[in-house]
Amino acid sequence: MKYDLVFKSYNEHSILIEWPSRIEEDILEDIQIFKQKIQNSANEQILYVNSAYNSLLVAYRNYISELNTKRAELQALYNSVSNTARFEQRLWKIPVCYDDTFALDSEDICNERGISKSDLIALHTNSKYTLYFIGFLPGFMYLGGLDKQLHIPRRQSPRARISKGAVGIGDMQTGIYPNVSPGGWNIIGNSPLEFFDVSRTVPCFAKAGDKLQFVAVDLEEHSRIVEQVTKGIYQIESEVIHD
Amino acid sequence: MIEVLHSGLYTSIQDQGRFGFQEFGVPSSGAMDQYSADLANLLLGNDTNDAVLEMTIQGPKLKFHSDTQIAITGAEMSPSLNDKPIAVHQRIAINTGDVLSFGALKQGCRTYLAVKGGFQSSVMLNSRSMYSGITETKMLKRGDTIPIESLTSETSTNKASIKANINHLSDSELSVFKGPEFDSLDETTIKVLTTTEFSVSNSSNRMAYLFNEVLPNDLPQIITAPSLPGTVQLTPSGQLIVLAKDCQTTGGYPRILQLSQEAMHCLFQKKAQQKVQLKIVDNPV
Numbered sequence: 001m002k003y004d005l006v007f008k009s010y011n012e013h014s015i016l017i018e019w020p021s022r023i024e025e026d027i028l029e030d031i032q033i034f035k036q037k038i039q040n041s042a043n044e045q046i047l048y049v050n051s052a053y054n055s056l057l058v059a060y061r062n063y064i065s066e067l068n069t070k071r072a073e074l075q076a077l078y079n080s081v082s083n084t085a086r087f088e089q090r091l092w093k094i095p096v097c098y099d100d101t102f103a104l105d106s107e108d109i110c111n112e113r114g115i116s117k118s119d120l121i122a123l124h125t126n127s128k129y130t131l132y133f134i135g136f137l138p139g140f141m142y143l144g145g146l147d148k149q150l151h152i153p154r155r156q157s158p159r160a161r162i163s164k165g166a167v168g169i170g171d172m173q174t175g176i177y178p179n180v181s182p183g184g185w186n187i188i189g190n191s192p193l194e195f196f197d198v199s200r201t202v203p204c205f206a207k208a209g210d211k212l213q214f215v216a217v218d219l220e221e222h223s224r225i226v227e228q229v230t231k232g233i234y235q236i237e238s239e240v241i242h243d
Numbered sequence: 244m245i246e247v248l249h250s251g252l253y254t255s256i257q258d259q260g261r262f263g264f265q266e267f268g269v270p271s272s273g274a275m276d277q278y279s280a281d282l283a284n285l286l287l288g289n290d291t292n293d294a295v296l297e298m299t300i301q302g303p304k305l306k307f308h309s310d311t312q313i314a315i316t317g318a319e320m321s322p323s324l325n326d327k328p329i330a331v332h333q334r335i336a337i338n339t340g341d342v343l344s345f346g347a348l349k350q351g352c353r354t355y356l357a358v359k360g361g362f363q364s365s366v367m368l369n370s371r372s373m374y375s376g377i378t379e380t381k382m383l384k385r386g387d388t389i390p391i392e393s394l395t396s397e398t399s400t401n402k403a404s405i406k407a408n409i410n411h412l413s414d415s416e417l418s419v420f421k422g423p424e425f426d427s428l429d430e431t432t433i434k435v436l437t438t439t440e441f442s443v444s445n446s447s448n449r450m451a452y453l454f455n456e457v458l459p460n461d462l463p464q465i466i467t468a469p470s471l472p473g474t475v476q477l478t479p480s481g482q483l484i485v486l487a488k489d490c491q492t493t494g495g496y497p498r499i500l501q502l503s504q505e506a507m508h509c510l511f512q513k514k515a516q517q518k519v520q521l522k523i524v525d526n527p528v
Contacts, residue, residue, distance in 0.1 A: 008423055009526040011471060011501050016423055021466055050265035050469045052493045057469035059262070064527060134268045135467065135493030138376055142467065142493075179376050196267070198367055198377055204267045 002030050005078065007071045012063045013047075015070060019054040023144060028132055029087050031056055032209045036085035037077050051208060052133045053142075091128065091211045093237040094176075094191055096167050097222035098124075102190035109152055109169070109186060121216050123147045124188065129174065129212045139178030139196025139204050143212060146174045158184035165190045167214070192217075192225040193236065205236060244308040245358070247387040248342070251303035253449075254383045256362050257488075258294040261370035261377070265492045271472060272372035273488050275353050275449060275511035277504070279317035282407055283357035286314035286334050293361025294371040296383075298354045300514065302345025303383065305356075310394040311337045312359040318351025318412065318512060333404035351412040351512040360392035374489060415519045417506035420526045422475060424497035427462050435459070436500070436521055441483065445515045449489040452510055457481040462497045470494040473502035487511060 006018040017034075019027045031051050038049050038058065047059045064070055098106065098121045110117055129143040136142075146169065154170045159182065162168070166177045168185030177183060178195035191214075197203050206212065217225065228234035247254075257280065260273025274280035280295045296303075302320045315322050315331045322329050323344050329335055337343075337358075345354070364371050367378050375381040383389075428436075435458055444453035460481040469492065470476070476484040476496035485502065486494070488511075500521065502510065510519060 009420070010423065011420065011473060012504055012527045014471060016469065018423070023466060048263045048265050050492055052468045053466045055468045057265075057471070059265075059471075067527070133467075133493065134266060136268060136491055138264075138268045138270075140268050196376070202267075203264065203269070203368070208266070 003027070005075070007067075007074065009064070009067050010057065013061070014057055014059045015064070015067070015074070017056045017058065017074065021054055023053050023132070025130060027054055028130065028209060033082070033085050033087055034078050035208075037080065037082050038074075040082070040084050041077060052135060087209060089209050089211060089241040090206070090238045091213060091241050092206050093215050094193060094212050095217045095221070095225055096125075096189045096191045096214045097217050097219060098189040099219045099222070101219060102163070102166070103188050105155075105186035106188045109150070109188065112152070113149060115149065120150070120188065123150050124174070125214045125216055127213070129214075131206055131208055131210045131212060133208045134204055137178060137181055138198075141175055141195070141204075141206065141212070143174055144172075146172055150174070152186050154184040155186060158182055162187065163190065165192060165195075167191055189214075190222065192222050192229055193234070194229055205238075211241060245362075245389045245391055246306040246308060247303060247383050247385055247389075248306055249304035249344075250382065250384045250387075251298050251345070252301040253299040254303045255297050255373040255381065255449075256294050256364050256378075256383070256389070257297045257372045258361075258370055259292045260488065261368055261372055261374070264368050265469075268492055269368060269377065270374060270489050270492060272370065272374045272377075272449075274355065275488050276317055276355070276411070276508045278411065278508040279353070279409075279512075280355045280357075282332070282405075283314045283316040283355045284361070286316070286332065286405065287312055287357050287359050289357060289359070289361055293357065294364065296356040296362065298345065298356065300348055300352060302354060304342065304344040307337050307341045307343070308339060308388075309391060310339055311391055312394065313337055313343070314357045315354060316357075316407065317353050317355040319349040320351075320354040321346030321349065322354075330404070332407045352514045353512060358391045359394060363390040363392065411505065411509040412512050414509050415517075416522050417510055417519050418503045418524045419475065419500040419506060419521050420503065420524065422498040422500045423468070424462070424465060425499050427497060428499055432458060432460070433523075437523060440518045440520055442518050443510075443513045443515050447487075447515065449487050451487050451490060452485040452513075454483045454485075456483075458483065462499075464495050465497055467493050467495045468498070470498060471501070473504075473507045474498045475500035475502065485510060 010016040129145040162183040167189040170185035257274040260271040441454040458481040
């Protein structure tokens, strides 16, 4: 038992569990282990679970008649020692093309920060980003770990249409638009990968707790990867991270 | 099979929703007024999760290419079969070639149409509920065809009808629970919340209902956290956003209130400019 959890009744069939209000990898790990314990418990009454930075939502199939009973069950599960729930992280290498064709806002960022385009690419590709959770849009990953020099406020007026695969920066976050969408982030590149595949039972390759690193590719490589992804033969490079 | 002759304003296939993919950012979707959708299925002896059509403000024109039975519930939208008015909340026999159309909207905002055995569109991630990027389209368009089961001879032909309680179409009081960030509100704001008549904004849709009235607000944003249909968010500009069935799975605005299921059925039957009041009730035990 690492944290004092707060259990809140959210609606007739959901309980919200809250950790301290901070963005931290220790909290992320604790939430993911608890989430796995819940999923492994194969409790038929639970419809789904969903986590974010410091909270976990547990949705039940039916109305909850006794919140205290459910709370006690969940707290006991949280306290339990589990052999099966592990925090296995993978590091995914994500190709990104930073060419001006895609990088709509890179020039502005470079001018504002007094850095060169290659500085920007180096700053963006050097970090290993932590995937805290997927939300906002199907397949949209909330990534932590952006270099402070690249913390750029969202654009004053959002664009009506951002391309699929666009890589952007919004304040202290960086992320990839998994599909065409309106959006207010500063666009610095494009990734040729599919971040949400509706034909798969697990539609996203990465999960909360994993790490991502961007790898710069040129225009030619970008279109070659697009072709391979379309044919379903592209293998995303990844490795298990050992403590 | 059913052919769409006219699509109506916003007609989509919905079931009880898509669950288990929230952790990949997939909204739950599903019927905005689940009570009426359940009722339509009940009238036909369908499963409660069978897919129905949700029709918004202006109904579609549909041609049946097989025999079946239908039931219509929800908003009163003056339905006709082959140009003759038909009853709602009743099981109605349909013959091949029949054309179902809708007329003036008299009350409510969303009408539900169930067919015997449910609409048999493709199941994507365990649900038929239409949502952009998950199903092929987010709404029906002219020329679309939707598979349905052909009626078997054993199907009961008795005209099941029920006296349905449809008070939620006219009610304007929404029972709301305290949301996760309710305790950050000051007394004055709580007073304003419970005494204001809120009117539904024109920009309300399946993702969210907005109110025209603005509240004084100095609550900070929160660290992005899970949200649910029916969650009432308070934005920095003081606008109230009531998340609806196609809402995002997470959000960064304070979640000050949470609509009960009944309140969702009621609110999501409201058209722009209609008025509602919020009544804070005890959170579920």
